[in-house]
Amino acid sequence: MAKQTLVHDETVIGLEIHVQLLTASKIFCGCATTFGAPPNTLTCPVCLGLPGALPVLNRRAVELGLRTALALNCRVAPRSQFHRKNYFYPDLPKNYQISQYQYADHSPLATDGRLEIVVEDRRLEVGIRRVHLEEDTGRLVHDAGLSSGGSLIDFNRSGVALMEIVTEPDLRSPLQAREFLTALRRLLQFAEVSTGRMEEGTLRCDANVSLQRRGGPPGTRTEVKNMNSIRSVERALAFEIERQRTLAARGEAVVQETRHWEEHREVTFASRAKEEAQDYRYFPEPDLVPLVVDAAWIEQVRGLVPELPAARRDRFIAVFGLSPYDAELLTATPTTAAFYERAVALFPHPKTIANWLIGDVTAHLNETGRDLDQVALTPHRLSALLRLIDDGTISGRIAKDVLVEMIREDRDPAAIIETRGLRQISDQDALAQVVDAVIAEHPGPVAEVRAGKARAIGFLVGQVMKATGGRANPEAVNRLLRSRLVS
């Protein structure tokens, strides 16, 4: 499966992704990484850049970086170092960021990987240029409360472990970029490396985009920043490509610059700040010693990588007999996959559970705009519900309503059925009474059935269901009607 080659006037997109790693403490100090703490309560001399402070590298950050490198099929550098990236900005306490630079024979943590994605049923391979570790900056908040203006800084985030993933410019459309980010996010979540939420800032993406003619020289690139969801990335890229196309059509040149995406106006605009050519003056970080990763360590990390999405999906197909489509849906997130497996363990009917999760449960989640881990539905309750259908306690039709109630009221299905009196009516005598009453009330359809139009039975069944508030056992009703009307 080859990489994509360029066609006439193609777009060339590369992504630079920053991922917040799931470590309990920061990358170079022991401060907690808890989200949402009061400002500047998770700081210390190291992450505040106080005089005399020194960094010490978090082992888990390295392991999560290595885990990601393996999941992305990268080459892990046997030896790598950290570098100082020097620039002044108030959210950067030391006015240099400890990162990893790639040049000459200096390799960052990992390079030369790939992630396979599927876009419109085509498989594409996206190259990963590098994976490296660095520290996050503090958070600048513009102080609207002050009449004089001014900015406020919270250093809780300063020093949080970040992993930067840079792709090769292998993406050819905003849709591909979206699919790549979705696949990457899923991989990171399954690998338990990050929560990967753009809305929460644990996954951030900058994009580089240019237009290029086949056989022609590379076009001028612009960098697009400030997109805070995967959809944003898609829309921003679409806008930027159109903007560049328009310039080209007018014979105007694209300026190499950084552009910011404005979510509300849905445009990119050139940064207002004076663009100085940045000279980061990279040099090896003297306060940190080199990182040497040997084969033994790599194997140890490999052994601890959780089951990745593709493997999980394949296993679902093999073990549960699911279709590839269904298996893909059920492994969209680690939460869904775990839920499914647990439910099957409790009620071993994989296809039934799959249908309910993909069908009614998903429909409800979409309607209410929630995720599976945000609602009061457990594998235990879902399997209980399905068992109640299976043993005839309720009908499938009633179960759909019970499902919604379970989620809304955070109750067990058995409790809801009792409270609302939803038990299926299967008692022959009780049903016979209703059936006879319906037959008496609808002579027309009855006559049609007797005349051989089997379809009219459906109407009569419906009437019985209506009369019993939906609780009649449909199979039993059907049998009774047939026995009465069809000789």
Add this chain to the structure above:
Amino acid sequence: MTIDPETVERVARLARLALTAEDHERFAGQLDHILEYCAQLNALPLADVPPTSHVIPIINVLRDDAVTPSLDRDEVLAQAPAHAGGFFRVPKVLEGG
């Protein structure tokens, strides 16, 4: 070799140093002098000599991912030139720095 005024200005900007006209001239001259002195290194046989970035052969210094107590915010902010509501305060930062 002379360090031109533009270079001095560029380096001063990179280092966020505000130089007076007098500083400019003085530094240009002194830096020139020092760099000329350093030029003697060009005479050394350095072609196959690897650079030393760490003089001691220590590698893989790592710490466990354990949370340790942070500083008391009051003690930290007490030393801050300006703060408000638990944040550090600075003059307004233009977007996209």
Add this chain to the structure above:
Amino acid sequence: MDPRHLQSARALRAAYAAREVGPSDVVDALLTRIARLDADLHAFLHVDADRARAEAATWDERYAGRTSPAGLPPLAGVPVAVKDNMCTRGSPTTCASRILEGWRPPYDATVVARLRDAGAIIVGKTNLDEFAMGSSTEHSAFGPTRNPWDRTRVPGGSSGGSAAAVAAGMVPLALGSDTGGSVRLPAGFCGVVGMKPTYGRVSRYGLVAFASSLDQIGPFALDVADCALLLRSIAGWDPQDSTSAQVPVPDYVAALEQGAAGIRLGVPEEAFGPGVDSAVAAALHQALEVFAAQGLPVARISLPTIEAALPAYYLLAPAEASTNLARYDGVRYGLRAAPDDLYEMTAETRRGFGAEVKRRIMLGTYALSAGYYEAYYLKAQRVRTLVARDFERVFQQVDVVVMPVAPTPPFVLGERAQDPLQMYLSDVFTIPVNLAGLPGLALPCGFHAGLPIGLQLVGRAFDEATVLRAAYAYERATPWHRERPPMAAAA
């Protein structure tokens, strides 16, 4: 002044236990002495009199009911001074700069914590060249320190305050930091013992960084045994410093008793080069004879990279310093100026740096900048490899290298302050040792016109014990360590 208050740290401990004198007596006496002498010498930037007295009182009690110091920590009740570029929690730490004037760190440097654990009483913070950049302590924003032997002359730098404080009998022990000679040079100029340990021997956590790959904290004392005692109290692995070595700390004091027999010494011919003052050369020759008379002949060796070390250092150190000092921007601590516009605020705040610091930041920024990284910084790192290899070669033949500390005796205040390059040349014999990361010790080896001349001994990495043993043997055979500056002897 009562000589019982002016003893070495070891003697003080014994005296405390023998109830000849108490920690409070000593601290009171030294505080008085400081008050009297320091107006002239300006060794201290800050004296913590109240806290020192309170701690001394505690030690009075701890010593009561004992007949020996055994069971008490190694520096129990001993007054020490700390160079003002090491963080002392709640106490000013200015680095002799307007940028940090009034700043009180919220944490202690590891060495400070270790001093406290060892029972030392930190009397105050001593003067230095601003941010440790200098060789004379003339670049302090708060005025120079003067050499106790001749107050018209410099005490050396950058740890001039600590060296002067010990030389003038204000404290028996002090800590300094050494990046290119900043402990050894002032030790030599002030006639006391000073040591730069192997890089990684002593934690740098809490030492305000100048050049990260070169900085080390080291002890000042009146004699080699006290130096060994202080070194042992601060050395050892620190998990908060990634560059600190997990090498066990020997009992340096006990090692001295081994004597120096069998130690092979070498003196590089470069030590007698044209730039070396005749008085220094003469003192060096005399020292070689003393060693020979002890049964320790000094072989002639060569360290041809010594000369290249200086320009390499003046590219490496400023480069690292330029980034280490980037954090001083007025945002989180320290000086803040011109508060209306962010860029201006940073730039105006950084006007608070003195000329030497600005010069090195400029030089360092230039050496790292695009287009110049290979030509300057990288080249200097290659030279560093050559210097390290040079010493490695020499240590196949000898165990300790003997050199001068400086090419000249202490110079007059103001003589070199305006010519940076002239000032830098003072470090020609100390810098190579920092580049190679090796341990170096300075101790007095004579006088010229009443001015001290220092001898430098350099050893293999983590072999401080051998260096101390050689130094001890020299010291026992010479009278220099018993000399005191006239102004201090009279006080």
